[in-house]
Amino acid sequence: MIDAKTNKPLHVSTDGTAGPYIMVPRSQLEELKQLLNNHSVPYWVDEDAISLDGAPAIAVVNLGRGTDADAIQGILDTAD
Amino acid sequence: MPLAQQIGELRDRVLGELQEIHDYYHDTTIAWRVLQQSxxxxxxxxxxxxxxxxxxxGSDLAAxxxxxxxxxxxxxxxxxxxxSFEIFFVELLQAWLTAYPRSLAQAELKFESVLDAPDKESVVRDVVRREVDKLAYKRPKEWFDYLAVVVKLRCPAPDEIARVAEAKASRDLLIHNRGVVTRAYILKAGDVARYTLNQRVEVSTPYHRATWELLRKVVSDLATAAIAKCT
Known part of the structure; x- marks a missing residue:
């Protein structure tokens, strides 16, 4: 799955201690949620999508502790 | 101050605190997300x-x-x-028992404490404080059972009591066991336990929000019912 803002593949971030997460343009949030739902991946989304300097708003999808970030990255990489 | 007014002020203060804490959570989340994006x-x-x-x-902070x-x-x-909810509950019960101490008529106390007290109100305050302190160490289910007997309120609903008990049990784990689930959590949380033994509890955004809404509702409902009862 390609990030519409950066034109790079969506990336599962693993920094921090609270589990992996994905930053995604809000315009692609529903598509990402659908993808995660299709693979029965539990997640939650921050209450706000934030736009900086008028750029497209970015949402944060939290995957929670104990989630296999590599497996989720694999799901994103193989999605259309 | 009349009891109804006291309870109303307590409700408003605690609802205000809950609002403030959630605003802090929300604003701080935004600040960190802005930094990450920047x-x-x-x-x-x-x-x-x-x-x-x-x-x-910046990279260190973003990470x-x-x-x-x-x-x-x-x-x-x-x-x-x-x-905040615990403070509300304790102060509500203290206010109620101080206004209507008859339910504590069988409480035992040292004669010395009566002799040393400047007036009857001080004795009542002391007995009430000891009663509420004792209850505060018990489980939320027992708090509400006690309230049902003493104040006879028809709230909160059983499923709300169960969820408050689970939230309190999660809070206990975060404070006392680095968030790792113990048998005590499973016992305290009962049917609405979210985790099994040795798992690490998580406070996801939906759970955080649902707990905030639940506690606000229970505070409002208890205060409204108690005010109706004493006016």
């Missing part, structure tokens, strides 16, 4: 700690942001929600 967009940040000499860069927001911040504010 760094991702190429903004450079360098901050030197004058005490330790440690230099923190810590997720743990701060989804971990520490969510958990700390969740713990504060529960603490």
């Amino acid at each position: 760094v991702a967009n190429g903004r450079s940040i360098n901050a030197e700690n004058e005490v330790t000499g440690t230099v923190t860069t 810590r942001a997720q743990g701060y927001v989804a971990g520490y911040l969510a958990e700390a504010t969740f713990v504060q929600f529960v603490a």
Whole structure:
């Protein structure tokens, strides 16, 4: 799955201690949620999508502790 | 001050606190997410700690942001929600028992404490405080059972009591066991336990929000019912 803002593949971030997460343009949030739902991946989304300097708003999808970030990255990489 | 007014003021104060804590959570989340995006967009940040000499860069901060927001911040504010509720419950019961102490008529106390008390109100206050302190160490289910007997309120609903008990049990784990589930949690949380033994509890955004809404509702409902009862 390609990030519409950066034109790079969506990336599962693993920094921090609270589990992996994905930053995604809000315009692609529903598509990402659908993808995660299709693979029965539990997640939650921050209450706000934030736009900086008028750029497209970015949402944060939290995957929670104990989630296999590599497996989720694999799901994103193989999605259309 | 009349009891109804006292309860009304207590309700307003605690609802205000819950609002403030949630605003802090929300605003702080935004601040960290803005920082993450700014760094991702190429903004450079360098901050030197004058005490330790440690230099923190924007990348360092951005890397810590997720743990701060989804971990520490969510958990700390969740713990504060529960603490605010506990304060509400304790003060509500104290106010009620002080106004209607007859239910404590069988309480035993040392004659010395009567002799030393400046007036009857002081004796009542002391007996009430001891009664409420004793109850505060018990489980939420017992708090509400006690309230049902003493104040005879028809709230909260059993499923709400179960969820308050689970939230309190989660709070206890975060404070006393680094969030790792114990048998005590499973026992306290009962049917609405969210985790099994040795799992690490998580305070997700939906759970954080649902708990905040639940505690606000229970505070409002209890106050409304108690005020109706004493007016």
